[in-house]
Amino acid sequence: MRSLIKSSILSAAAFTLALGTGVASAQPVAQTPLSQPVQTSGSVNPSRASGCGVLGEGPVQILRVSQDFAAIDIAVSGTSGLTLMIQGDNGFSECHTGGGGSINAPGLLNRGTYSFFIGNSSPTATNYNLTLREN
Secondary structure, three states, rough: HHHHHHHHHHHHHHHHHHOOOOOOOHOOOEEEOOOOOOOEEEOOOOEEEEEOOEOOOOOOEEEEEEEEEEEEEEEEOOOOOOEEEEHHHHHEEEEEOOOOOOEEEEEEEEEEEEEEEEEEOOOOOEEEEEEEEEO
16 A cells, blocks of 8 residues: 555656646647647746747647658637747747737648747737647
8 A cells, every 4th residue: 555655646746747837838748640639728928038039938739740741730829929939850940920819830740849839029928729730
């Protein structure tokens, strides 16, 4: 019984560490092929200046593309001034802006791991809804 409790405590601690702290740093991970759309939403407090506006501290979603390439439709809606930065393996970086509060970015992603960062054109608290859908 004692080892079961100890194991449960360690599992809960590992789960807590994996989630990180704060809404935006939870970093849920999805992997292709996607059997259904991946959706995440929340709020970030942009504080990190970048070439893609002011971003939150960490990615709001991570996607692992397991095949040679995947056709992914990326849709983000949220606060006016919304920005989306996608960073991937081998220096891949792509910026999308949505002045009216929405971004639609269809594209092909090669095999690898991609991090999705939400931000704003100014350091303004930003609400978002992110959807990844594989075609």
